[in-house]
């Protein structure tokens with residue numbers, strides 16, 4: 001599976017089924033179910049947010065539907081209908097070059113459009129779900145195509161309908177419809193982006209270039225060091241949890257004002273997991289062949305290229321345990337473990 005996961009784990013999988021048109025999905029799924037010994041079938045996009053076990057015993061299905069259609073609407077807006085198998089970054093690059101605002105802050109994110117719709121990929125103040133109008137899916141339980149409108153997709157921080165437990169194995173994303181616009185609308189609230197806010201005639205390509213430069217300064221290059229992007233979610237605390245966290249921090253002699261955090265619209269407190277992990281002295285550390293990235297400790301890497309799934313999981317557990325002991329906060333993986 002090394003070529004099918006950006007963590008570059010050399011895991012083994014018996015069967016993989018790929019299809020490349022919407023119409024082929026039902027027969028591909030029927031084949032996958034027939035091949036599966038125990039009924040386990042999982043969907044894989046770009047493999048950029050997955051940690052495989054050493055031996056994966058289900059059947060993987062890869063929707064490889066490519067291409068997109070752009071339909072111009074009024075006032076410079078456009079609806080774009082995209083195949084689930086399209087590389088997110090090729091879409092982002094095209095839209096930015098064509099002068100559309102919307103997805104430029106998502107530049108450089110590895111993975112497919114289908115994966116972005118499931119995961120609600122987000123970066124630098126933009127989330128993919130904000131632009132989605134509907135998602136066309138195959139409903140595996142009821143064996144029918146459906147168009148799920150935005151209001152049924154429940155987008156939140158790295159969350160959507162597709163991630164709800166009761167929907168596990170129910171849907172395959174086939175096409176995603178988004179709306180973007182040529183109306184000047186940069187999203188520059190993320191610290192380092194403020195530097196370009198005064199530029200004259202700022203274009204989506206300028207923002208894309210800046211985002212790529214920021215990513216290159218912090219994140220490992222996908223083709224050089226295996227990783228699955230952010231390994232953990234940033235914990236979101238309610239008022240009681242935040243108060244408990246503040247007490248712990250003060251006991252450690254740290255001023256709470258010096259702890260980076262962000263208060264969300266519904267009065268929750270988002271604390272950077274990177275900060276917690278760095279305080280536990282994990283930044284740049286290596287355990288066996290698995291490591292914590294030296295410029296961004298939220299990213300676990302296949303440090304030597306020879307890491308096994310178990311080594312990654314051991315590192316994950318050690319970090320969760322240390323952060324829990326020191327700060328009382330339990331980090332939750334952002335990656336999907338198969």
Ligand code: EPU
Pocket residue numbers: 122123124125218228229230231232233234260272273274275276278283295296297298334
């Ligand atoms: N920080 C440290 N030490 C570090 C790096 C960061 O303490 O070495 C602290 C700093 O306080 C910094 C804060 O962490 O201000 C946030 O760091 P950063 O801006 O790099 O973002 P992040 O919260 O760690 C999230 C996303 C990334 C996304 C960036 C930018 C999650 C789980 N991750 O990371 O998404 O690129 O914001 O928007 O929300 C991904 O999902 O795979 C991913 C890379």
